[in-house]
Amino acid sequence: MNRRPTINDIARLARVSKKTVSRVINQSPLVRDDTRERINAIIAETGFVPDPQARGLAFRRSFLVGMIYDNPNPQYVVNMQAGLLDGMRGSGFELVVHPCNRQSPTFLSDVRDFVERLKLFGVVLPPSASEDERLPPIFDELDCAYVRIASVAMDDPEAMVVTNDHVGGIVAARHLVELGHRRVGHISGPPTFRSAHERKRGFAQELAAHDVKLLSKNVAEGAYSFESGIACAEKLLARTPRITGIFCGNDEMAAGVLYAARKAGISVPRELSVVGYDDFQVAARVWPPLTTVCTPTREVGRIAADQLLRSVGDAHGVRYDPQAILPTLVVRESTGPAPKDA
Amino acid sequence: MNRRPTINDIARLARVSKKTVSRVINQSPLVRDDTRERINAIIAETGFVPDPQARGLAFRRSFLVGMIYDNPNPQYVVNMQAGLLDGMRGSGFELVVHPCNRQSPTFLSDVRDFVERLKLFGVVLPPSASEDERLPPIFDELDCAYVRIASVAMDDPEAMVVTNDHVGGIVAARHLVELGHRRVGHISGPPTFRSAHERKRGFAQELAAHDVKLLSKNVAEGAYSFESGIACAEKLLARTPRITGIFCGNDEMAAGVLYAARKAGISVPRELSVVGYDDFQVAARVWPPLTTVCTPTREVGRIAADQLLRSVGDAHGVRYDPQAILPTLVVRESTGPAPKDA
DNA sequence: CTGAAAGCGCTTACAG
């Protein structure tokens, strides 16, 4: 036949009612085994795929998953999308992207409208949208599943994927301490990102464990941007005695530190070791290539999609292990032994 | 009322049939003005929005637009998505992302299945998916609109947005010539990208117009990747007499050239001027910051969405001006006067 | 210019 087969075609071919075909599609146990097999054979043979729009209309729910994000980093966004798609492949669900601005006065109504109009099955929220506590009640009200991706648990385990960013801070601290650094600094992300807090917390905690103090005069608050990295570095690198190692909340700010250090004639890593966070492409492009902390963002996305679709699908019964996602250190050339004379 | 109003609610409130409401929704002229106004008032009052799934089912076509791409650059992908969303805002259409691999044996059937299953209204194809001539016949057959984004026209004007990449090559050449460079080189993208050819063509053409020859020994074929930029630069920078200026097919490869030049002890821009292409974030992060060619990708995306939705919507009747999109040069610190002794 | 009937391709609610 020329057009795509419908449930009616399958029913006719299998000499059953469309309702029985519907049962097979929806994996209802209320179908005799031989009936099911016959129908499945015909489905396979004809290449029948139920129309998601028709199904959605009847279900009062679409087969679409929204990614709602205000994350400004392209690499993060693309990695996350790829991961979500990995987890959704073969499920019949599709990904609708929805960048947004949390500062907008219409933010909440925009999100509500988006979810309601498309009757979304579920949404995935990366940081910092994931950290907005005004959102979950909206999804609950609209009966839309959600998974929040955040640096720390802040909701039911079913609705979370946690990236344990404090561990990233710990790993960075350990690396600098092992290289002999004792006067260290930190440029944090903006306080509106929970990750900024977590990364700093882990860093300070692990330093303390090695009797290294993170002096407040050696800490600056950046904005996760290249420019803010430059500005903070200019401030911190002017202090004496100068720090010999610095951990930045992300690669963008670390790139800014490299920029500022070069302008100030400070050699990296001979006089200053720099650690970033993210391991995005830029990390390997700057000079010197950045030692940085790597979160497996694509894998995080895959897990988030799995979590979201856990209710449907036949497999995926198990919840993921929250400890499975741990930031790791990627050592490149921006870190080295603390200067002897320090 | 608690639930969202439907067409039946509006019809009842307006004391007309749902068919008349439907006519108003679809902007049919066959409605008396006062009837239309009364209905529109009620629609506005109730906040009625027609259910896209129900509409789609009846129309046999969804309100979804697919972005089908195999472009590996995250920044490009995100800029393009943002532009498409700009153009789709308020239209009721949504964007479904579909990364793919043109080399996969199932590529064509994957695309067909995606379009057919979702009954996509249309698709947007950035490079290099846009350059695959096997795709348009599939979209035509499935009655799915499409817009191809490419460096050069290769389809009906309605189905194209052209980025005129040869102009980028021209601009790069002019810049190097004006700085006094006469021994110049080029690292091209892979031949599977039409843009690689166009950028090189424009570059060579404008050099020739200034009596500067692009010697084939000073041209290398890269893969649009950082690593390929390094490899090509190592080859080209070993030749004597050495080139004093180089134009790279994209920023990634230009970053590779900076890397290789540093390793080889060649000072940029004193001994070597480097021009990139794209003006992605990395361009301003490397050292020295890259002079590069900038295509307004987000704007290109907006135009592509406009083109695609031109048939619907009340405005947007006019086609875009193909000359509107022109690459421009962004001058930073990686280019300077040709060395005196050259 | 307007509407009643039928239908898009599915599922729910109810029977049996």
Added chain:
DNA sequence: CTGAAAGCGCTTACAG
């Protein structure tokens, strides 16, 4: 275990 009827919220095809 299976099915006939009604319905999801719209539009098409046909009348008038």
